[in-house]
Amino acid sequence: MPDTSVTKGHFRVAGKEFPNIRWWSLPRLRSTYFLLFFVILTSATNGYDGSMVNGLLSLDQFTNYMKNPSGSIKGIFSGVMFLGSLLALPVTPYIADGLGRRWGICIGSIVMIFAVILQSVSINFQMFIAARFFLGFGVAIAHGSAPLLITELCHPQHRAVFTTVYNTTWYEGAIVAAWLTYGTNNINSNWSWRIPSIVQALPSILQISCVWFVPESPRWYISKGQMEKALSVLAHVHAEGNVEDELVLLEYEEIKETLAIEKEAEQTGWLELFKTKGNRHRLLILISAGLFSQWSGNGLVSYYISGVLDGIGITDPDMQLKINGILTIWNCLVATTMCFFVDKYGRRPLFLVSTGGMMCCFVVWTICSERYNATKVKANGSAVVFMIFLYYTFYNLAWSGLLVGYTVEILPFGIRAKGMCYMFAFVDIALFFNTYVNPVALEHIGWKYYIVYCVWLAAELIFVWFYYIETRNTPLEEIAKHFDGDAALVGGSAATEKGRILEHEIHEREQKSAGVHEENVGLDKI
Template sequence: MADTTTSVTPGYFKVAGREFPKINWLKNRNLRTTYFMLFFVMLTSATNGYDGSMVNGLLTLEQFTGYMGDPSGSIKGLFSGILFLGSLAALPVTPYIADGLGRRWGIVIGSTIMLGAVALQSASINYQMFIAARFFLGFGVAIAHGAAPLLITEVCHPQHRAVFTTIYNTTWNIGSIIAAWLTYGTNNIDNQWAWRIPSIAQALPSILQIIFVWFVPESPRWYISKGQPEKALQVIAHVHAEGNHEDELVQLEFEEVKETIQIEKEAEQTGWLELFKTKGNRHRLLILVSAGLFSQWSGNGLVSYYISGVLDTIGIRDSDTKLKINGGLNIWNMVVSTTMCFFVEKIGRRPLFLISTGGMCLTFVIWTILSERFAATQVKANGSAVVAMIFLYYTFYNLAWSGLLVSYTVEILPYSMRAKGMCYVFVMVDIALFFNTYVNPIALGDIAWKYYIVYCVWLAFELGFIYLFYIETKNTPLEEIAKYFDGNAALVGGHAATEKGAVIHQEIEDKRANSVAEEHIETK
C-alpha cells in the first residue's frame, strides 16, 4: 500500500497546507500547564491497567483466594470478565454523555461511578459481592474512557497531538506497575488487608481526575458543535498561541475546525450506522473493529490477566517469584511503550503496526515450542526461556499496540462520528477481553501449551489484515485525515477544504445570506 501522507520539512509541522516552525511546549506557559493537567485525564487508562494487574496479583494471594472460597477457573474468569460486561452495558450511553454534556463531564461522571464501585469492591464479604462491584466499575470505566482520549486529541497543539494521544493508552502500564508491586508488598500481610488495600487504592486515580479535569479547557470542537465558536477560539488561542487570537496558526485551525464541523452537521452524518454507508467509512470501520479485537486477542490477555496460570505451565509456582516477574514485566512494558510514543510521527503508524505484529507472531511461535519442550522434558532452561520470550513478545507488542490502539483509531474519525466510532473499538476490546478472561484460565487448565497454537495462527492472520487495510496518517492535521479515506468527498472545510466541503460550505453561506436578507425585508 502506498504512503498517503504529505511530506513536511524537518523542524516544521503542517496545517491547511502551510508549514509552521515546531515549538518547544516547555517554553510556553499555557501549553505547559495544559499538558500537565492532561496527565490527570490520561489516568483513565492507568485505572484500566491498575485493575488488570491488581486482579492478576490478587489471584496469586492465598489471603484473597482463601477468603473468596478458593474459586474455580470459571469464577476467576468472572473476577476480570464481569468488568468488560459492565463496560459493554455502558457503551450505548457513553457517546451521548461525551457529545451532549462535554468531554470533561464524561470523565467526571465515569470517575464518580468508579468511586462507588471501588467502595463496594473493597467492602466485599464474598465473591458474589466482589463480582457485582466489578460490573459497576466497568460501567464507570467505559464512560470515562469514552471521553478522555477525545478531550486529549481535540485540545492538543497539532504538533503534539499524535504523541500525547499515544501516551494516553500507555499509562495503562503505570497503573499496572503500581498494582503489581502493591500486591507484592501486601502479600506479607497475613489477613484480609492483603487484598483490601490494593482494592481501596484503586480509588485514587478517579479522585485525582474529578479534581483536576476542571483545570483542562473543554474541547474547542465540542464548543463549536454546541454553537459557541467564541469559546472555541478562546481555547485554541489560549492553548496554542499563549492567548493570541490573531495568530496565523490559530486562525487557520479555527476556520478549518469550525467549517468542517458545520459541514458535517449539514451533511447529517451523526448516526450509529454512518460507518456502514460509504466506502471510506466502511474502511474506517474495518480498522476500528480489527484494532479493538487485535489489541486484546493477540495472546497478551494470557499474561495481562493470567500470568499465574502461564507460569504454572512452565513450573514456576511460587507466588513471590510470580509477583516479581509480573512487576518486572510491567516496568519493561512502560519503558518500551512510552519510548515509542515519540516515534509515531517519525516512523509512522503503519510500519509500527507491521513490525509489532510480525514480531509478536514470531516470538509467540518460539514461546509455544519452548512450552512444549518444557512439558515433554521438564528441563528448567526451557521454562526460563519462555519467560524471556514473554518479555520479548511484549517488547514487540508495545512498539505499536499499547499506544496506537487509541491514538490511531480516534484520529481517523471525523468529529461527528468520533464518540460513537470509538464505541465500536471499545465493544471489540470488551468482547475480546471477556472471552480471554473467561476462557483463558479454563483453556490453560485443560490443554496447557497447546492453547498457544491458536494465537500463533491468529497473529499470522492479523499481520496480513494490517498489511491490506491499515493506512498511514503521520504529519496530518486531525480534520484533514478524512481525505485519506474519502478523497474529494471528504467533509473538510477551511483553507484545506475538499471539493465537496467547499460546495457544502457555500450552500451554508448562501442559506445564511438568504436568512439575513429575509430578516432585513421583514424589518423594513
C-alpha cells in the same frame, strides 16, 4: 493520496507549514499539558485493575477468602468488568457529545469510586463480582471521553505523542498495582487484598478534583455554537492567548467549516460507519484494532500470568509477583518510548513490525512450553519467560499506544465518540471472551492453547498489511482525505471539492436567511 511530507522542524496545517515549538517554554501550553496528565489517568486506572486482579489471584489470602475459585470463577472476576463496560457503551457518546468531554470523565470517575467502595468491602465473590460490573460501567464512560478531549485539545505538533501516550499509561497503573500487591502479600490478613482495592479509587478522586481545570474541547464548543469560547481555548492552548495568531485562525476556520459541513451532511448517527466506502474502511480498522489489541495472546499474561507460570514450573507466589512487577516496568518503558517515534516512523510500519514480531515470538514461546512439558528442563521454562518479555517488546511497538492514538484520529468529529464506542465494544467483547476462556483453556489443555494464537497472529499480520493506512503528519480534520479522497468533508483552506461545494451552499443559505431577517426588521420598523 494527500502529501504528508513536511520540512524538518516544521508541521503543517491547511497546506501551510509552521515551525516547531518548544512546549516547555510556553507557560499556558505547559500548564495545559500538565493538567492533561489527570485526563490520562483514565487509562492508568484500567491498567491498575488488570494488574491488581493478576496480583490478587496470586495472593493466598485472597483465594482463601474467596474459597479457592475455579478457573471459570477466575474468568468471571475479570470478565464481568468488561461486560459492564460493554453495557455502558450505548450511553457513552451521548454523555461525551451532549454534556462535554469533561463531564464524561467526571461521571465515569464517580461510578468507579462507588464500585471501588463496594469491591473493597466485599464479603463474598458474588459481591466482588457485582462491584467489578459497576467498575467496568464507569471505566467505559470515562474512556469514551478522555481520549477525545486529549485529541481535540492538543497542539497539532504534539497530538500524535499525547494520544499515543494515553493508552500506554495503562502500564503505569499496572506497575503500581503489581508492586503494591507484592508488598501487601506480607500482610497475613484480608487487608493484603483490600488495600490494593481501596487504592484503586485514588486516580478517580484526582480526576474529579482536577479535570475542571482542563479546558474543554474547542471542537465541542463549536459543535454547540459557542464560537467565542472555542476560539479562546484554541488561542490559550496553541498561541499563549493570541486570538490573532495565524495558526489559531487557520485551525478555527478549518474546524468550524468542517463541523458545519458534517452537520449539513447529517453524518452523525450510529449507522454512518456503514454507509460510505471510507467509513466502512474506518469501521474495519476499529473492529480489528479492538480485537487484535486483546486477542494477540497478551490476555494470557495481562490477567493470568499465574497460570502461564504454573505451566512452566514457576509456582512460588513471591516469584510470580516479582516477574509480573518487572514485566510491567519493562512494558511501560518500551511503550512510552515508542510514543515519541509515531510521527517519525509512521503508524503502518509500526503496526506491521509489531504484529510480525509478536507472531514469531509466540511460535518460539509455544515450542519452549511444549519442550518444558515433555522434559521438565528448567532452561525451557526460563526461555518461555524470556519470550514473554520479547513478545511484549514487539506488542508495545504499536498496539499499546496506537490502539487509541490511531483509531481516534481516523474518525471525523461527528462520529468520533460513536466510532470509539465500536472500537471499545470489540475490546470488551475480546476481553470478556479471553478472561473467561483463557483460565479454563490453560487449566485443561495447557501449552496446546498457544497454537491458536500463533495461527491468529498470522491472520492479523495479513489484515494489517491490506487495511491499515498511513496518517502521519496530517492535521486532525484533514485525515478524512486519506479515507474519503475528494469526497472528504473538509472545510477551511484545506477543503476538498465536495467540501467547498457544501461550504458555498451553507454560506448562500446563511446569507438568504440574514436577508430575510433584515427585511422583517425593516417591516417591523414601518
